[in-house]
Amino acid sequence: MPTDSIATVAPVLQPPPQLARSLGLLALCLTLAIGTASALWSLHQLRTTTEREARTDAQAMAQSVAHTLAQQIGRAVRVGIPLADIPGVPAYLQRTLEQAPGLAFIALHTEDDTLLHTTSTSRSANDLVRAPIQVQGRTAGTVVVGTAAAALAQGLAWAQALCALVVLGLGLLGGWLAARGPGQRLEHQRQQLQAGLHGTPPPEPPPGASDDGVAQALQALADGHQQAQAHDAAVAAYAQELLAVDFDQRLQAHIARIVPDHPHPGKGA
Numbered sequence: 001m002p003t004d005s006i007a008t009v010a011p012v013l014q015p016p017p018q019l020a021r022s023l024g025l026l027a028l029c030l031t032l033a034i035g036t037a038s039a040l041w042s043l044h045q046l047r048t049t050t051e052r053e054a055r056t057d058a059q060a061m062a063q064s065v066a067h068t069l070a071q072q073i074g075r076a077v078r079v080g081i082p083l084a085d086i087p088g089v090p091a092y093l094q095r096t097l098e099q100a101p102g103l104a105f106i107a108l109h110t111e112d113d114t115l116l117h118t119t120s121t122s123r124s125a126n127d128l129v130r131a132p133i134q135v136q137g138r139t140a141g142t143v144v145v146g147t148a149a150a151a152l153a154q155g156l157a158w159a160q161a162l163c164a165l166v167v168l169g170l171g172l173l174g175g176w177l178a179a180r181g182p183g184q185r186l187e188h189q190r191q192q193l194q195a196g197l198h199g200t201p202p203p204e205p206p207p208g209a210s211d212d213g214v215a216q217a218l219q220a221l222a223d224g225h226q227q228a229q230a231h232d233a234a235v236a237a238y239a240q241e242l243l244a245v246d247f248d249q250r251l252q253a254h255i256a257r258i259v260p261d262h263p264h265p266g267k268g269a
Helices: 006-007 019-078 089-098 157-197 213-244 252-258
Strands: 103-111 115-120 127-133 138-147
Touching: 019 089, 019 103, 019 127, 019 138, 019 157, 089 103, 103 127, 213 252
Parallel strands: none
Antiparallel strands: 103 115, 103 138, 127 138
8 A cells, every 4th residue: 555545535735824924914913903002001191191290280380470470560559550550561461471381371350350451372271370469468459370281281292103113113023023933933834734644754843842732743643654654564465465375366456456556476576
């Protein structure tokens, strides 16, 4: 019997896509998915922390500006200048607002809370800080400052770009390492398995690979190949014994059909 008898019973396998490429793409997709989720969570945490700190900083800035303006305007009122007649107040409020990026507007109210002067920006106000103008124990007016924490929380675009580059780089690196390392090893073992299923004697698995499923399959194929060879040898020996006592050559046709490559005594023996 020919030694390729295993191939006659093994199914014809269609070669699958290269495992190295498939494993590399799988590692790339997994790394990108996990990295993107981690980056989104990190950016959310960073944005939340930045906005909270920016709001705290804007409130501190607004309190400082409001109290400073209230003290300065209060000095003018103490010397006898009415609040509405203090010169240069709108321009001074405008310059102060331009120098404080965390503020949305500055307003000056009279004693009865009537708006006297105001200057503002296009930024939306988050919180209001009020500082009374105290003159001789009475409130002559109020300085109101609105905060704009969003102006201090800007600058996260660089973090988003950096996260995208890091995630993409790690994904490509993970895919390349998976393809070059375990991917190539699995592809080589797959080719050995496929060759073994088609009759080629598979190589012996490397030492220490008994826990590897592919190595166990290779070992099983090698053992099966050896057993098939032993069975073929036994059948051939038995056929030789039968031909030795087949004096009328009635068994030769049957034996030739079962063991076509076995030499017959009547043919050149």
